[in-house]
Amino acid sequence: MVNVLPFFMGHQMPLGQEGMSQLGLGMAIAASMVVLTIFQQFILTHLRGYIEQLIQKLFKSMDPNVQIRFTEDGGGPKNIEAYAAIETYLSSKCSDQAPRLTAKSYRDIRTPVFCVDFGEGVSDEFKGVTVKWQLVEEKDKGDPYRGPRKTRYYALTFRKMNRKIVVGEYLRNVMEDGKALKASNRQLKIYSNSLSGNESYWNYIRDFDHPATFETLAMEKEKKEEIVDDLFRFSTGSEYYRRIGKPWKRGYLLYGPPGTGKSTMIAAMANLLSYDIYDLELTAVLCNANLKQLLNRIPCNSILVIEDIDCSSKITNQREQNNEGDEKKERIFEKLTLAGLLNCIDGLFSANDGGRLMVFTTNHVELLDSALLRSGRMDKHIEMPYCGFEAFKILAKNYLGIEDHELFVRIEGLLKESSVTPADVAENLIAGRGKDEDSGEGCLKKLIQVLEKKVEGK
Numbered sequence: 001m002v003n004v005l006p007f008f009m010g011h012q013m014p015l016g017q018e019g020m021s022q023l024g025l026g027m028a029i030a031a032s033m034v035v036l037t038i039f040q041q042f043i044l045t046h047l048r049g050y051i052e053q054l055i056q057k058l059f060k061s062m063d064p065n066v067q068i069r070f071t072e073d074g075g076g077p078k079n080i081e082a083y084a085a086i087e088t089y090l091s092s093k094c095s096d097q098a099p100r101l102t103a104k105s106y107r108d109i110r111t112p113v114f115c116v117d118f119g120e121g122v123s124d125e126f127k128g129v130t131v132k133w134q135l136v137e138e139k140d141k142g143d144p145y146r147g148p149r150k151t152r153y154y155a156l157t158f159r160k161m162n163r164k165i166v167v168g169e170y171l172r173n174v175m176e177d178g179k180a181l182k183a184s185n186r187q188l189k190i191y192s193n194s195l196s197g198n199e200s201y202w203n204y205i206r207d208f209d210h211p212a213t214f215e216t217l218a219m220e221k222e223k224k225e226e227i228v229d230d231l232f233r234f235s236t237g238s239e240y241y242r243r244i245g246k247p248w249k250r251g252y253l254l255y256g257p258p259g260t261g262k263s264t265m266i267a268a269m270a271n272l273l274s275y276d277i278y279d280l281e282l283t284a285v286l287c288n289a290n291l292k293q294l295l296n297r298i299p300c301n302s303i304l305v306i307e308d309i310d311c312s313s314k315i316t317n318q319r320e321q322n323n324e325g326d327e328k329k330e331r332i333f334e335k336l337t338l339a340g341l342l343n344c345i346d347g348l349f350s351a352n353d354g355g356r357l358m359v360f361t362t363n364h365v366e367l368l369d370s371a372l373l374r375s376g377r378m379d380k381h382i383e384m385p386y387c388g389f390e391a392f393k394i395l396a397k398n399y400l401g402i403e404d405h406e407l408f409v410r411i412e413g414l415l416k417e418s419s420v421t422p423a424d425v426a427e428n429l430i431a432g433r434g435k436d437e438d439s440g441e442g443c444l445k446k447l448i449q450v451l452e453k454k455v456e457g458k
């Protein structure tokens with residue numbers, strides 16, 4: 001047998017029997033050293049990693065808490081929306097808890113949102129379960145071009161045993177409340193339509209800051225409550241409209257003499273629901289196609305207002321009687337029709353992404369085409385009457401701060417006999433102009449005189 005080992009070992013001299021056995025031992029030791037090193041380097045490293053993982057798992061399973069992170073800009077619009085809803089929700093919680101707050105102002109909100117400072121925590125309770133929110137900012141290495149990157153997130157920590165209620169009910173509640181708070185803090189706006197060439201557009205007119213509310217609206221309590229209830233059911237009816245397969249819209253017709261508060265009611269509706277107002281001027285609509293274009297551009301959570309709809313329907317119905325020769329009106333007569341308006345209303349707002357309210361007003365309900373009045377187009381007809389005693393008491397409280405007075409009995413009697421609008425009454429209740437008759441009592445006396453004249457003149 002050719003002995004090749006000496007060459008491997010670097011020996012030049014031939015070896016005896018003893019040398020051979022020593023050499024074998026040396027090689028065995030060397031081999032076991034190599035195996036040991038491999039074992040250490042590979043097997044032990046793997047084993048160590050495995051053991052470490054096991055320990056981590058063990059610790060995790062012993063940790064009683066769960067943490068969910070909501071990052072500021074991660075994962076698309078839904079996540080951004082969720083982050084904003086959480087921020088608004090926590091804004092209402094943190095003002096009396098966190099020692100340090102940051103005020104954030106956005107373009108479209110009325111009052112600043114308060115946020116906790118980084119590292120600060122806010123605790124919250126839901127159905128007996130306590131959770132903790134914390135605003136965290138982390139810096140990572142980022143990439144070579146843009147450098148380090150900051151990530152902000154809200155960390156929600158809670159007990160593992162409460163996972164079901166927190167992930168289900170609690171978070172749904174946070175999102176809904178956050179979105180509702182955000183909507184109620186939104187700066188409302190008024191838009192109106194205009195014509196440019198053959199195209200119709202909505203133009204931003206101004207911010208909507210009308211102070212009217214249902215509380216200040218002079219109207220019988222029961223009737224007001226019924227309307228508010230209807231509006232709330234409508235605005236929270238997403239599930240309902242989805243279930244019955246109808247577009248999420250509702251039509252209101254407000255009718256009554258001028259000065260009975262139809263426009264004031266629309267303002268109160270917008271404030272109640274935090275909806276923007278889209279005031280449709282039909283005389284600035286060229287044809288049915290234009291109208292469709294405009295109505296399809298109204299976003300959700302808006303009120304479409306068509307005031308004095310009787311005048312508009314007169315235009316459409318009395319086409320033959322028009323002999324003014326006005327070219328533009330002529331075109332409207334030809335192309336914008338009642339049928340077109342009805343079609344637009346029927347096919348309107350098929351997307352169920354949010355509610356859209358339509359409010360039509362008229363001083364002459366008797367002139368309206370019955371096709372326009374039917375349910376689905378105008379679901380609720382509200383009469384805005386002359387001023388009754390209940391409405392008067394609200395006006396006296398609003399304008400004079402007087403809730404009861406000995407002259408009220410006389411005024412109640414006169415209101416029963418006369419037809420005065422809340423606008424007429426309000427006009428006589430503007431106190432504090434310096435003169436004696438403009439004091440609270442002076443205003444009531446002045447109103448009595450006006451009412452007496454009305455009754456006499458009947």
Ligand SMILES: Nc1ncnc2c1ncn2[C@@H]1O[C@H](COP(=O)(O)OP(=O)(O)OP(=O)(O)O)[C@@H](O)[C@H]1O
Nearest residue numbers: 216217218257258259260261262263264422423426
């Ligand atoms: N019901 C009411 N509650 C409180 N204020 C009212 C009411 N009705 C009228 N007013 C007062 O009268 C003013 C005119 O009312 P408003 O413009 O709402 O009436 P209107 O019915 O819309 O009239 P028009 O048909 O002429 O448009 C309002 O600015 C408001 O101050």
